[in-house]
Amino acid sequence: MVQAYVLIQxxxxxxxxxxxxxAELTGxxxxxxxxxxxxxVARVEAETMADLxxxxxxxxxxxxxxxxTLTCPIVHV
Incomplete structure (x- = not known):
């Protein structure tokens, strides 16, 4: 699962x-x-980076x- 914050103007x-x-969109x-x-600001998730x-x-x-928009993928280190 890939998650990201999307910053939106x-x-x-x-x-x-x-x-x-x-908020009503799937993902x-x-x-x-x-x-x-x-x-x-939206937090989104998808199965893969391509899906994101x-x-x-x-x-x-x-x-x-x-x-x-500016998409900021969440990383887990």
Whole structure:
């Protein structure tokens, strides 16, 4: 299982809707509105890195109002 935090920037005024929309996607464990340079932070999980990439590119980035994402895979050392 691969997990990551996805830091999300949105258009002005839509972060709450974006947070609600992405929280419903399969693979999104949790999503939160935050303040600072990013508007929403999501924790996601997938079976493989390839599946994680598909989740971010094919599902998450397609949510209207998202302008940029930064994916930070979780490492276990």
């Amino acid at each position: 949105t258009e002005v005024g839509v972060s709450t809707r974006v947070c609600t929309d992405i 999104v464990v949790e999503a939160h509105d935050v303040t600072g340079p990013y508007d929403v 990439g598909r989740l971010v590119l094919a599902q998450l980035q397609q949510v209207p109002g998202i302008t940029r």
